[in-house]
Amino acid sequence: MSATFEFPKAVVEAALQTVNPTSRRDFLKSSGALVLSVGVNSFPASKAFAQAGGTGPYPDPDFRQLDTWIVIHPDNTATFFVGKTDGGQGTGTAFRQLMCDELDIAYADTRLVMGHTDITPDQGGSGGSDAIERDGWPMRRVAAEARRVLLELAAERLDAPLAALEVRDATISVGSDSTRSITYAQLIGGQRFDVALTGSDVNATRGLADIKPVDALRVVGQSVQRYDIPPKVDGSLTWAVDMRLPGMVHARNVRPPLAGATLRGIDAASIADIPGLVKVVSRGNYVAVVCEREEHAMRAARQLQVDWAPPPQAPFPASAALFDYMRGATPTSSSEPIRRGNPEAAFETAHRVIEAEYAVPFQGHTAIGPAHALADPSEGQMTIYSNDMKTYGLRNGVAKFLDMPRERVRVVYMDGPQVYGRTAADDVGFEAAFLARELGRPVRVQWMRDEETAWDTKGPAYTFKLRGGLDTEGRVIALDYDARAADYNHLWYNDPDTVLIAQLMGRRSAAPFAGFASAPAVLYAVPHQRMATHVVRLPLIWETPLRTGNLRDPNGPQVTFAFESFIDELAAGAQVDPVQLRLDMLAASPEDDRFLRARSLAAVRAAAAAYGWDPRPSPQLRNTKSRAADPILTGRGIAYTYRIGTVVATIAEVEVDRRTGRVWVKRLVCAHDCGLVVNPEGLRNTVECGMLHALSRALWEEVQFDTEKVTSVDWLTHPSLRHSDTPASIEVVIVNGDPNPGRPDLPPYGAGEASHKPVIAAVANAVYDATGVRLRRPPFRKERVLAALQAAAV
Secondary structure, eight states: OEEEEEOOHHHHHHHTTTTOHHHHHHHHHHHSSOEEEEESSOOHHHHHHHTTTTOOOOOOOOTTBHHHHEEEOTTSOEEEEESOOOSSSSHHHHHHHHHHHHHTOOGGGEEEEEOOTTTSOOOOOSOTTOIIIIIHHHHHHHHHHHHHHHHHHHHHHHTOOGGGEEEETTEEEETTEEEEEEEHHHHHTTSOOOOBOBOSSGGGOBOSOOOOOGGGOSSTTSOOOOTTHHHHHHTOOOOGGGOOOTTOEEEEEOOOSSTTOEEEEEEGGGGTTSTTEEEEEEETTEEEEEESSHHHHHHHHHHOEEEEEOOSSOSSOOGGGHHHHHHHSOOSEEOOOEEESOHHHHHHHOSEEEEEEEEEOOEEOOOSSOOEEEEEOGGGOEEEEEOOSOHHHHHHHHHHHHTOOGGGEEEEEOOOSOOSBSOHHHHHHHHHHHHHHHHTSOEEEEOOHHHHHHHSOEEOEEEEEEEEEEOTTSOEEEEEEEEEEEOOSOOOTTOGGGSHHHHHTTOOOSSOOOOOOOOOOOOSOOSEEEEEEEEOOOSOOSSOTTOBOOBSSTTHHHHHHHHHHHHHHHHHHHTOOHHHHHHHHHHTSOGGGHHHHHHHHHHHHHHHHHHTOOOOOSSOOOOSHHHHHOSEEEEEEEEEEEETTEEEEEEEEEEEETTTOOEEEEEEEEEEEOBBOSOHHHHHHHHHHHHHHHHHHHHTOOOOBOSSSBOOOSTTTSOOOOGGGSOSEEEEEETTOSSSSBOTTSOBOOOHHHHHTTHHHHHHHHHHHHHSOOOOSSOOOHHHHHHHHHHTTO
16 A cells, blocks of 8 residues: 655755756646655655655664665656766766656756765765676666566556557656557556665675566666756756855864873863854864854864974974885885786896986875765754765764764765865765764864865875886886875775874774785786785874875876886887887786786777877987977877776877976877766766866875975875866877767676876886986976986986
8 A cells, every 4th residue: 555745846856956956847837746655565765755854763774675776757767776876977967867868858858966865875976987897787776677677567557568568758658659659657657666686785786587688778878967066067057065044153173282182271261252153173183263254263273272292203294305214214014015027037038227216205185175074963963064975984984983873874965076086085085074963963074274284084195116127129028017006094985093183083983994905917928027016104104184085096007007017118228119118018917817908908009099199209309409409299198998897098288388397298098998988978077177186196295294294285285187287188089989988798897997007107107218318206397207217417
């Protein structure tokens, strides 16, 4: 037995605020109100919408129920509910394309809700470029199951065999007879499916239906316009930073001025003159001020007199001495070396041995908008409005941190910055929840720019030692890779002891995170290899601004920079073309890698062809008078990588001003093979943005610190890519992409993080080609480049 429940327009509008703001009014106008059927076993999505006021409880939506994923509305539209988030790459659009194709409904007639922990199945949020690669599969399967159920209902209503039915745009007909047709809404609009799914976990979710073959997909492979762009451009989108609630107050943190400092006292009277002061909150070394108005909270945070005791010893070496410290430190852990052949013997017999050391500094997320969150503790529950890309982990962590039942905590995902890894979005969500519970009213926490840049998590610093052996024919016969990472006290989204507020309060994990260092995934044919990795720690483990966390493609850009730079050094030592050396080593890779090998060869060739690569060794000959007199030197460089199933080859063309040291990357060409492409234009945009982010890391980004604190705290001391730095041309070649949607013979693989990996190496190799000077440590700021050019008399 079922009964209908009608949700007020205000509730539906709030729920759809982050779904499709430009169409929200039309949606409400056409449907009047969202009407869903609620039976004895309550429908998870409808129950969640009904509780949008924030009373709880919030049980986990059951991923084994079809109704959790899809709702058909009385106006013959549909809403999809998925447990992912979209950090601006268009994955939400791609999810809709995938599900529309399987459901046979027009894209324009659908909506999407993402990442609300109380109304969407827990797919873990976003990370690892796995949205389409992993999480798109259950979405396709549940949509296919909904189509199967609807066809069976239609067969009964139309009194026709299933084989005679055709479906298009949410309308089922008996063959081409339009007089015998029925819409999805007529079959089930506003009602439950009441269909159970199977699956050991959310990624294995499926029904009885099979998904369509690729050649039957109509929306996949099309460059459908992203639904999220118009409201971001016209200002109609409500971002997480814009969220407001009645009775809300504003908080600002007061951080220790020195890393490892201990709180001795607070002079609350120092801010007694500030209007609307609500409270000074302190617990351990965590201090925050709360005011009725935001500008007053900012003033209070600056004005509050706090007495801090300095740490007993320096928390870390100065950044100028970081790499020497890392190379001399005793590792806290070391991996068992990966070995192939007999590298020691190969090096002894090598005709030539080439050695090089590389280093990569700590680099931060440095979001353009500092971290923020709003928490509402009303009615004994906790609702957090956040742009954290892993909302489910935030929910779990906050529940543990506050010792609350999980079903009393929910996170509502809203668009915002703070993506591409584990960021301060986690930290600020915990802070808002803690303060909200302390005060018993909604609290909005906003970090400041200097706080964001100094205290957000950092991608780990690395040092590398590489050796390569060449035979008399210039072939690479031996390779030794040894890496050290300063990776410790790592932020994990579901571990409350790793967030900053917990550490400042004195909470500690049983043991510090062991950390990890990475070795390259080597497809090149090198018969004798050794790969070893180590982790080192800095003196201060807890409460440190150098706390590490995943930064886009964790460890990948650092490792690929060193490894692909060294491949170029081997090519220069052998006096062969860098592209040809890569092609030769890929062509000779082991037989068990033949599938990846073929795609890697195709990507390198596609990049070279698109660029117009002229085969020759690097660097360019520089003995002509005209070149010697030219203040601008030009060069090109390539780097290749793969990540899981995605293959990328990137070529950078640079101009180096020998007078100033400025490096301008004039052109970027990327050949990208990520299997089946759902939205070609969306993929190109994702790859372009991934390369620009990496270019910022190549040219500008570096966390700098003295022996007490981080000193790079704003856009002047921690610059990033500017419009004047962007290339004149960025070309993305989708391998086998025209006119086909990428590789229709392959499943989709992750796109964004793979595009990020090779850029720093490609730029370094291009600078070497232009100048003959090898840069072995990013970022390639003009002062560092000029010093290297002058040292080499270039």
